[in-house]
Amino acid sequence: MIKGEKLAAIAIQEEGPALATGPCAFIATRQGKGFTLNGTKTFVRNAGAADVYLVFATIAADAGGNGLTGFIIDAAASGLTVGPRLETMGLKACLVAHLSFKNVPVSDAGVMGTENCGSVIANQLLAVAAVAEAAQTVGIAKAAVSHAAEYAKHRVQFRHPIAGLQAIQTLLADIVTDSHMAWLGVRHVARLIEDEAPFEPEAGMVQMFAGRIGSRMLVDGIQIEGGMGICEVVPKHIPGPLPLARMFRDIAGTTLLDAPSDFPDKLIAAGIA
Numbered sequence: 001m002i003k004g005e006k007l008a009a010i011a012i013q014e015e016g017p018a019l020a021t022g023p024c025a026f027i028a029t030r031q032g033k034g035f036t037l038n039g040t041k042t043f044v045r046n047a048g049a050a051d052v053y054l055v056f057a058t059i060a061a062d063a064g065g066n067g068l069t070g071f072i073i074d075a076a077a078s079g080l081t082v083g084p085r086l087e088t089m090g091l092k093a094c095l096v097a098h099l100s101f102k103n104v105p106v107s108d109a110g111v112m113g114t115e116n117c118g119s120v121i122a123n124q125l126l127a128v129a130a131v132a133e134a135a136q137t138v139g140i141a142k143a144a145v146s147h148a149a150e151y152a153k154h155r156v157q158f159r160h161p162i163a164g165l166q167a168i169q170t171l172l173a174d175i176v177t178d179s180h181m182a183w184l185g186v187r188h189v190a191r192l193i194e195d196e197a198p199f200e201p202e203a204g205m206v207q208m209f210a211g212r213i214g215s216r217m218l219v220d221g222i223q224i225e226g227g228m229g230i231c232e233v234v235p236k237h238i239p240g241p242l243p244l245a246r247m248f249r250d251i252a253g254t255t256l257l258d259a260p261s262d263f264p265d266k267l268i269a270a271g272i273a
Helices: 118-154 166-194 200-230 244-256 265-272
Strands: 008-011 027-031 034-045 052-058 068-074 080-082 096-107
Touching: 008 034, 034 052, 034 068, 052 096, 052 118, 068 096, 068 118, 118 166, 118 200, 118 244, 166 200, 200 244, 200 265
Parallel strands: 008 052
Antiparallel strands: 027 034, 027 052, 034 096, 052 068, 080 096
16 A cells, blocks of 8 residues: 555445444454454445455444444455445545445454554544545645636636636635635645644644635636536537536535534644643
8 A cells, every 4th residue: 555556445434323333333343363344334435446445343332432443454355345336426536335344354463553542543544534635625626716717818708808807806816815725734734744743633624624615616616607617518619628517516525425523623622722
């Protein structure tokens, strides 16, 4: 994985209302010098494409999150089944599916860290993933800004390109400023991660900020392009593609695939109070 030769996927979400709770909790049962895993992991990105899954399970059924343990599972493990691909409204290039585990064996060597320390590992993984999602949001937003600005230069109204109209300039200024600030935040947290400094509260901040401004930036970009902004098929008189409708779905999918309970309010507040 470090060399980039294998693709990994994180499997955390479960069928129940919260992780490691209720009758649908994902359970790891001790079997000799290893464990067997049983349960279902939901909305797993890269499901079916990954070579390795990082799976989190509860060892003691009554231990809740305190008993969470991480496991490294090979995609070819017996008893592991990838469900049908879920048709999402965006992010079509990313496979999303449920994973079913039925007596999937894993040795003690497949435990990430030590037993019952999975919550710490999961939180760190989610924090890094939050930065990656924010970076993806920024990338989509920057592409949308670039396309909308180019469109405004060539779209003529009142005998002049609409890029010269104050209303369009205000929209462009707002979205390019928001995307730039989010980009700076992502770079700052990425540097903290590289320097092995504490970064979890900052990761929550960029995730929250990017989530709040992401869809708004696409709405404003589509507004600049008017009716053409929501078109999927390019009319003959319009040069080039019209990707903003797809970008809107992609940027929404980036933030909505995580459950609302994953929003980082508590993480941010804990870092300052």
